[in-house]
Amino acid sequence: MRLVPIECVKPNTLIGKTLYDIEGRILVRSGVILSEGIISKIKEINILSIYIIDEYSSEEIEDIIKxxxxxxxxxxxxxxxxxxxxxxxxxxxxxxxxxxxxxxxxxxxxxxxxxxxxxxxxxxxxxxxxxxxxxxxxxxxxxxxxxxxxxxxxxxxxxxxxxxxxxxxxxxxxxxxxxxxxxxxxxxxxxxxxxxxxxxxxxxxxxxxxxxxxxxxxxxxxxxxxxxxxxxxxxxxxxxxxxxxxxxxxxxxxxxxxxxxxxxxxxxxxxxxxxxxxxxxxxxxxxxxxxxxxxxVIPFSKGTLVDLSNGDIAVVQETLPNFPLRPIVKILKSSKTETINNDINLIDEISIVIVSIRYEL
Missing domain, CATH: 1.10.3210.10 (Hypothetical protein af1432)
Known part of the structure; x- marks a missing residue:
């Protein structure tokens, strides 16, 4: 599950968390497949980002409060x-x-x-x-x-x-x-x-x-x-x-x-x-x-797609206490094909940093 700006959400995307209106009523339940019409309605009520579930981020992110x-x-x-x-x-x-x-x-x-x-x-x-x-x-x-x-x-x-x-x-x-x-x-x-x-x-x-x-x-x-x-x-x-x-x-x-x-x-x-x-x-x-x-604090939740400073694209796997900006990531795309699907601990790879979040490959 990962947070994506609503303008980057495409039809047939699976929504990860339930949406509520200003009165606390359910608008869209988690697990619903989004159509163009639903996405338009979400934009109309000024919701800027939603959680989606995809092949890179299927695990639920739990809120610290219910x-x-x-x-x-x-x-x-x-x-x-x-x-x-x-x-x-x-x-x-x-x-x-x-x-x-x-x-x-x-x-x-x-x-x-x-x-x-x-x-x-x-x-x-x-x-x-x-x-x-x-x-x-x-x-x-x-x-x-x-x-x-x-x-x-x-x-x-x-x-x-x-x-x-x-x-x-x-x-x-x-x-x-x-x-x-x-x-x-x-x-x-x-x-x-x-x-x-x-x-x-x-x-x-x-x-x-x-x-x-x-x-x-x-x-x-x-x-x-x-x-x-x-x-x-x-x-x-x-x-x-x-x-x-x-x-x-x-x-x-x-x-x-x-x-x-x-x-x-x-x-x-x-x-x-x-x-x-x-x-x-x-x-x-x-x-x-x-x-x-x-x-x-965890600035990069599990499942976040990120661009690395070496040009690779990765997905965040885990954040360790005391090192919020240096998570463990899994390489998804790289010019070095032998590193694809490998996990890298950015605490150890000090020359590599996360330079941006991305919302699609």
């Missing part, structure tokens, strides 16, 4: 975010408002249990996104990434609860930013960028004024764009002035955002995202936390 839990979490965030601006002043501090936050805290508990019960310590993102659902799925993904990273950092269960709740709500302030700015496809003006950056303060103020969340969760909404070098916002904090949970969410937020394609920006190549994080460790991101993150 698919039904992911859908439930996305719907929980959609309900909460969609209703925030509809609440009247009279609703403040009322049961009507608190129910949304209670649901989010309960969802955080479910996500924690799911992550802690998962035997895998490596993180491979397998969610399929519609741009129509981006804000909500992004919040859930940031929470899941943060949890896996927090677990690797050996945080207590209580700290994980604060972390997950804060990660789910880290972008709540964007509910108060105009949709024209949030959805703009062109580059933002300096004035628009300044307005967008207000979401950190707006989110923190809303959480502080509206609901009795733990301060450890609230601070994440305020600080997730702060940087160790002091060039972040809103307060230009440095190093230990930034809460540790906020540092974790900062990395999770960047990784998910850069890994996701948008209409005005293609998703970054997985190794480029990790290189970006590593090159900015100690400046934009906490050095030690980035170091831990790069040991647990």
């Amino acid at each position: 698919p039904e839990l992911r859908q439930k979490a996305i719907l929980t965030m959609k309900e909460a975010f969609s209703n925030i601006n509809r609440l009247t002043v009279a609703d403040k501090f009322s049961k009507k408002e608190s129910v949304y936050f209670n649901n989010i805290e309960n969802m955080a508990e479910d996500l924690i249990e799911n992550v802690l019960n998962n035997k895998s310590v490596l993180l491979s993102l397998v969610d399929i996104r519609s741009l129509n659902n981006y804000v909500y799925s992004h919040s859930v993904n940031v929470a899941v990434i943060s949890l896996v990273l927090g677990t690797a950092l050996k945080l207590s269960k209580r700290q994980l609860q604060y972390l997950c709740t804060g990660a789910l709500l880290h972008d709540v302030g964007k509910s108060f930013i105009s949709k024209e700015i949030l959805m703009k496809e062109e580059e933002l003006t300096s004035e628009e960028t300044s307005l967008l950056q207000q979401h950190s303060n707006l989110g923190y103020k809303y959480l502080s004024d509206s609901y009795n969340l733990s301060a450890n969760s609230k601070i994440i909404a305020l600080q997730h764009h702060e940087r160790p070098d002091g060039l972040g916002y809103p307060n230009g904090l440095i190093n230990d002035e930034i809460n540790t949970l906020s540092k974790i969410v900062s990395i999770a937020n960047a990784y998910d955002a850069l890994s996701t394609g948008r209409p005005n920006r293609k998703a970054m190549f997985p190794s480029d995202v990790l290189e970006y994080l590593m090159s900015n460790a100690g400046k934009i991101f906490d050095y030690d936390i980035v170091n831990t993150f790069c040991k647990i």
